[in-house]
Amino acid sequence: MSDFWILLTGSLVAACCGIVGVFLVLRKIAMIGDAISHSVMPGIVIAFLISGTRDSLVMMFAALLFGLLTTFLIGLFQRSGIQSDASIGVVFTALFAIGVILVSLFARQVHLDQDAILYGEIAFVHWNLWEVGGVSMGPKAVWLLGVTLIVIAAVIGLFYKQFKLCAFDPALAAAIGIPVALFHYMLMGLVSMATVSSFESVGAILVVGMLIIPASTAYLLTDRLGMMISLSIAVGVASTFAGYGASIILDASIAGCIVCAAGLLFVAAFLLSPSHGLISRRLRQRKLAAETTANGARAV
Amino acid sequence: MSNFFTMLADPNMRWIFFGCMLLGLSSGVIGSFTYLRKQSLVGDTLAHAALPGICIAFMLTGVKSIGIFLIGATLAGIVATFGIGYITRHSRLKQDAALGIVLSSFFGLGIVLLTFIQHGDYGNQAGLDKFLFGQAAAMVGSDVMTMSVMSAFLVTICALLFKQFKLISFDPGFAKGLGYNVGLLEQLLMLLVVVAVVAGVQAVGVVLIAALLITPAVSARYWTNRLGTMIILSGAFGALSGALGTWISSSVSNLPTGPVTVLAATAVFVLSVLLGPERGLLAKRILQARVKRSFLKENEVLHTASGERMKGETAG
Amino acid sequence: MSISNAIPGASAAATQGASPLAINGLSVAYQKKPVLRGVTFEVNEGELIGVIGPNGAGKSTMIKAALGLIPAIGGEVLVYGKSLKSQRRLIGYVPQRESVDWDFPTNALDVVLMGTYGRLGWYRRPGAKEKAFALDCLSKVGMADFADRQISQLSGGQQQRVFLARALVQDAKLYFMDEPFAGVDAATEKAIITLLQELKRQGKTVIVVHHDLATVKQYFDSVLLLNVELQAFGPTETTFTQEQLQHTYGGRLSFLDPGSLAVSGAGGGGGRP
Numbered sequence: 061m062s063d064f065w066i067l068l069t070g071s072l073v074a075a076c077c078g079i080v081g082v083f084l085v086l087r088k089i090a091m092i093g094d095a096i097s098h099s100v101m102p103g104i105v106i107a108f109l110i111s112g113t114r115d116s117l118v119m120m121f122a123a124l125l126f127g128l129l130t131t132f133l134i135g136l137f138q139r140s141g142i143q144s145d146a147s148i149g150v151v152f153t154a155l156f157a158i159g160v161i162l163v164s165l166f167a168r169q170v171h172l173d174q175d176a177i178l179y180g181e182i183a184f185v186h187w188n189l190w191e192v193g194g195v196s197m198g199p200k201a202v203w204l205l206g207v208t209l210i211v212i213a214a215v216i217g218l219f220y221k222q223f224k225l226c227a228f229d230p231a232l233a234a235a236i237g238i239p240v241a242l243f244h245y246m247l248m249g250l251v252s253m254a255t256v257s258s259f260e261s262v263g264a265i266l267v268v269g270m271l272i273i274p275a276s277t278a279y280l281l282t283d284r285l286g287m288m289i290s291l292s293i294a295v296g297v298a299s300t301f302a303g304y305g306a307s308i309i310l311d312a313s314i315a316g317c318i319v320c321a322a323g324l325l326f327v328a329a330f331l332l333s334p335s336h337g338l339i340s341r342r343l344r345q346r347k348l349a350a351e352t353t354a355n356g357a358r359a360v
Numbered sequence: 361m362s363n364f365f366t367m368l369a370d371p372n373m374r375w376i377f378f379g380c381m382l383l384g385l386s387s388g389v390i391g392s393f394t395y396l397r398k399q400s401l402v403g404d405t406l407a408h409a410a411l412p413g414i415c416i417a418f419m420l421t422g423v424k425s426i427g428i429f430l431i432g433a434t435l436a437g438i439v440a441t442f443g444i445g446y447i448t449r450h451s452r453l454k455q456d457a458a459l460g461i462v463l464s465s466f467f468g469l470g471i472v473l474l475t476f477i478q479h480g481d482y483g484n485q486a487g488l489d490k491f492l493f494g495q496a497a498a499m500v501g502s503d504v505m506t507m508s509v510m511s512a513f514l515v516t517i518c519a520l521l522f523k524q525f526k527l528i529s530f531d532p533g534f535a536k537g538l539g540y541n542v543g544l545l546e547q548l549l550m551l552l553v554v555v556a557v558v559a560g561v562q563a564v565g566v567v568l569i570a571a572l573l574i575t576p577a578v579s580a581r582y583w584t585n586r587l588g589t590m591i592i593l594s595g596a597f598g599a600l601s602g603a604l605g606t607w608i609s610s611s612v613s614n615l616p617t618g619p620v621t622v623l624a625a626t627a628v629f630v631l632s633v634l635l636g637p638e639r640g641l642l643a644k645r646i647l648q649a650r651v652k653r654s655f656l657k658e659n660e661v662l663h664t665a666s667g668e669r670m671k672g673e674t675a676g
Numbered sequence: 677m678s679i680s681n682a683i684p685g686a687s688a689a690a691t692q693g694a695s696p697l698a699i700n701g702l703s704v705a706y707q708k709k710p711v712l713r714g715v716t717f718e719v720n721e722g723e724l725i726g727v728i729g730p731n732g733a734g735k736s737t738m739i740k741a742a743l744g745l746i747p748a749i750g751g752e753v754l755v756y757g758k759s760l761k762s763q764r765r766l767i768g769y770v771p772q773r774e775s776v777d778w779d780f781p782t783n784a785l786d787v788v789l790m791g792t793y794g795r796l797g798w799y800r801r802p803g804a805k806e807k808a809f810a811l812d813c814l815s816k817v818g819m820a821d822f823a824d825r826q827i828s829q830l831s832g833g834q835q836q837r838v839f840l841a842r843a844l845v846q847d848a849k850l851y852f853m854d855e856p857f858a859g860v861d862a863a864t865e866k867a868i869i870t871l872l873q874e875l876k877r878q879g880k881t882v883i884v885v886h887h888d889l890a891t892v893k894q895y896f897d898s899v900l901l902l903n904v905e906l907q908a909f910g911p912t913e914t915t916f917t918q919e920q921l922q923h924t925y926g927g928r929l930s931f932l933d934p935g936s937l938a939v940s941g942a943g944g945g946g947g948r949p
Contacts, residue, residue: 085453086780090460091401141639145456146400146578153571154626157619160493160568164614221793221801229776229790235743235769236794236846237761266471269464276457283781283826313475319468326461330451338450452779452828652749655703655710 072205074296076254081275093271095152099130101159127252182261208257262315269319277326280336379504380602386511387556388598391573396529404570405463407557409440411470426506437554494565494618510559565618575625582636601625694757696850696881702751726886726896733903735885768848785823791845813844833864851882
């Protein structure tokens with residue numbers, strides 16, 4: 061049974077991160093995903109210290125707040141003339157540092173140790189159950205991730221055309237009156253939600269792998285946005301299954317193995333993708349070169 | 361303040377204190393170049409990528425020595441740099457995605473190896489996970505010595521190659537035209553970043569060492585438009601952060617050094633953002649208001665002169 | 677255009693009388709540097725207007741500020757006598773081709789369909805009617821055969837034509853085009869100019885940022901000469917004169933002969949800061 065819950069949790073993480081990751085990669089702000097996944101940490105700890113519970117809703121709210129704060133600060137520093145990657149680096153290291161310090165200072169109260177931050181606790185997900193009136197409803201993490209997935213799918217589905225246009229041509233989007241900034245923050249809010257729901261399962265730093273790697277892999281496999289989203293989820297789920305299998309064989313961190321599996325799938329797509337893979341492009345180039353020389357020879 | 365002097369009274373802590381200052385200084389100096397080359401997050405990626413290198417080095421030798429880690433991290437760093445370049449050159453992915461992919465898959469691998477080490481029969485494994493967030497107080501004399509030597513080495517190289525690094529940061533094309541081996545210099549700079557990461561790994565940790573490469577440099581940029589001044593300032597800010605980080609974390613139990621150092625650097629950054637002349641928020645606000653006022657006044661004169669109707673100033 | 681009734685807000689009454697675009701005292705500044713100062717003009721309906729000026733003159737900036745894409749520090753923009761916000765449906769926009777990432781996973785038809793997003797409102801998606809219209813517009817620019825083509829596989833000229841088809845789909849009354857002729861092949865140039873004439877025939881107003889001085893007289897009814905400040909605005913015949921150009925470009929203009937004008941030191945690219 062634990063296998064089932066772990067795989068389900070991992071797949072839900074893959075789906076949540078896979079959808080929003082596509083828009084991060086297409087808008088060339090993948091590293092903002094990295095930043096948000098680090099900087100929701102202090103939000104989670106502060107929420108815990110204030111409320112005294114690990115209530116998912118409170119944590120979700122705090123993480124959302126910190127995710128948006130991160131986005132806002134990065135934008136603010138960028139507008140004031142700092143290069144975008146440097147402002148990302150400054151903001152997330154500062155917030156993550158605050159988070160780590162809070163954890164170290166209040167370690168006894170928080171029950172969040174540094175291991176959990178880094179590796180997540182996906183192996184224990186089936187121990188933390190949600191009970192209603194003494195009846196077990198299944199692991200809390202699954203419910204949290206499930207709700208998050210529904211919210212993400214609903215928002216992206218409802219405003220698909222706005223997210224698409226804002227990613228492709230923000231100037232036109234603004235010109236026809238789409239509130240570009242609102243949709244930017246909405247996307248960042250979704251990224252924060254995906255991050256915090258996944259945080260407990262796969263850890264802060266590996267969330268970023270699930271945000272970026274499957275989406276990038278899908279980007280190399282298709283030329284349609286809808287297809288890219290489906291493939292991104294599929295790659296993430298495949299990584300979950302392969303990674304979990306590997307972690308059992310190797311007796312190693314599950315989250316680490318999942319991300320490594322995603323990395324290997326990326327390498328496979330990078331080399332073998334029929335449309336954008338290295339090998340197929342090399343072959344096409346060679347064929348083209350051969351044709352040109354043949355034509356040249358004929359001309360002579 | 362009193363515990364500051366108690367700290368300095370302890371010879372080991374004194375060494376650590378000065379070692380961390382030197383570390384902050386050297387990473388501030390290197391960070392100035394990576395910032396100007398718009399590669400701030402490359403430092404972050406290389407720091408994360410160092411983890412599997414360090415783990416493999418430890419697994420092969422079973423020794424916790426900074427020299428061996430340096431070799432492992434350097435090799436991992438080279439592979440990571442190569443990977444980032446390869447992905448951006450040979451696919452339609454842009455640099456941000458390439459950085460994210462390399463960073464997370466290397467770090468994932470590092471964590472897998474770390475759990476290997478913890479589960480496996482590697483004897484003296486305790487403390488390897490301290491490398492994630494850094495614990496300066498746990499360093500022994502030889503560690504501090506190595507860290508200081510490496511930091512001094514970094515600063516010396518930067519001083520010697522100042523002219524070359526300046527040129528490849530500003531105009532690599534022109535540098536090529538002058539006959540510099542730009543590719544080699546760029547690789548060297550990357551290598552220096554890796555060295556800074558490894559030097560700082562015990563004191564600050566791989567997760568946050570990137571901040572020492574980024575934040576002091578960005579702060580320094582607020583105060584000056586000259587590269588020389590910027591590098592000196594950045595080094596000074598880094599040294600200050602290293603000093604504050606060591607002092608505060610050693611006086612409170614359970615506090616890792618890395619995050620405290622990062623927050624010290626961030627405090628300097630916030631002050632710079634607010635107060636920096638010309639680029640600072642305050643200075644900018646004042647300038648903006650002045651420009652706007654002068655424009656409006658000018659327009660008013662224009663309009664009344666030509667007898668045109670005024671409809672108020674609603675920005676389009 | 678086949679379905680002008682697709683715009684609910686565009687009743688004839690709302691648009692009668694007032695000028696399609698009236699700009700009053702528009703100013704933009706980046707940091708200390710003014711890029712646009714006190715620009716005031718009013719265009720006539722149904723004209724093709726060329727915006728001409730040297731690099732850094734603020735041509736793109738003017739269009740972006742007029743569309744509200746960048747903040748102005750002062751000034752007023754009226755579209756058919758009303759504020760920009762309430763009249764967005766009447767406006768079509770063709771950004772510079774380099775402003776978007778052509779590696780985006782989508783095809784030509786899909787890009788054209790984006791032109792309908794404005795009038796579809798918040799929730800509706802493009803349906804069969806919109807698709808048919810988009811295909812119609814693609815064939816008007818000679819791109820019907822490329823509807824399913826991934827956009828990165830199109831040539832520069834073809835990409836530009838896709839952008840124009842998208843503008844057609846917007847079914848606007850006032851168009852802004854940012855350097856549509858930049859770096860396109862002869863066939864595309866011809867297709868664009870045919871299209872501009874067609875728009876004019878339908879009584880639409882088109883404002884085009886343009887670089888090639890040699891073709892100004894041939895293409896535009898009016899010209900707007902800009903160099904941070906408005907230098908001159910009026911019918912091409914009387915405004916596009918050697919004297920005015922010298923004034924606008926400073927000393928940087930060299931005349932080869934009155935028929936073909938060339939600008940030295942003012943190559944491609946827009947007037948970005």
